[in-house]
Amino acid sequence: MKTFVTTGCAQFGHAEFTLTFRKDPPVPGLENTLLGYFEASVSAGKRFKAGETVQLGWATLRLTQRTDGTLGVLEPDLAHELKWVEGVDQSLVETWRQKEVLSSLGLLECADFPRQALHAVVCTQAFDTPSKMLGRTDAHGQTDSGWFVGCFDDDHDHQREDALTVMPLVEIATRAPLLTQFFALPAGTDLVIAPGGIQVFIDGEAREPRSGSYLEALAHPR
Structure with missing residues (x-):
């Protein structure tokens, strides 16, 4: 498991975001698209909260509150209807492809x-x-x-x-x-x-x- 955390949100009084990969990213820098989206949105005044959804390409992601104080990102487990898992592997790879x-x-x-x-x-x-x-x-x-x-x-x-x-x-x-x-x-x-x-x-x-x-x-x- 590998995690990446935004670094530019706290200066705007907003929680940082943690992206979790269950495996190492297959494409170098794959995480930057979503990290950059969150940081740019927060700097422009957008506020995110746990429970809301974010659209990434065709994939729908859901935000969750992590115990470390950051907002985590869940993606749907395509093999199990209505099940969400913490991670962005599948969604980021599919969008990249x-x-x-x-x-x-x-x-x-x-x-x-x-x-x-x-x-x-x-x-x-x-x-x-x-x-x-x-x-x-x-x-x-x-x-x-x-x-x-x-x-x-x-x-x-x-x-x-x-x-x-x-x-x-x-x-x-x-x-x-x-x-x-x-x-x-x-x-x-x-x-x-x-x-x-x-x-x-x-x-x-x-x-x-x-x-x-x-x-x-x-x-x-x-």
Whole structure:
């Protein structure tokens, strides 16, 4: 376990924040995004208190009062519904990956982070096949993310209601973690994810990831 603590909040009469990593951060400096957010917000006059939530990319975090006087940060345990654990490992890594995918495609300014609780339409065979198709349209309603996840089985008609279901993105993240990193791509995105690689289409046109980028390595494994 490793912890990082803000240092610029006490001068404004505000408790410092403690970020807990259950494992060493996989990306150097990963903690700085959230530490910087808290310090900048406090210096601008914002006050935080235990029990309130903070949105980080697509992840919802909750603040808690620690015995050392600082505010700790909880994230949802995706494997256990309604369970919160102290730590930011999963949320920071997922947000980092989502930003890397966007940056790889030159779409960072088009980021559209959905909340974990929003829903997607999912083919009932999507989790049973190695290849998947994903598409995002404009959301239809406040609980809709705009995402669709389907299979490539020609005999499975996605136009039939009994071939589809609706589930929250957080459940998809639990059952198919690889898909989570694409959820911040904007409406107009289509993806083909197969064992041999990943194809991305933006508004119907193929989009190649930048050479040497995170997604280029992911899409064209050597």
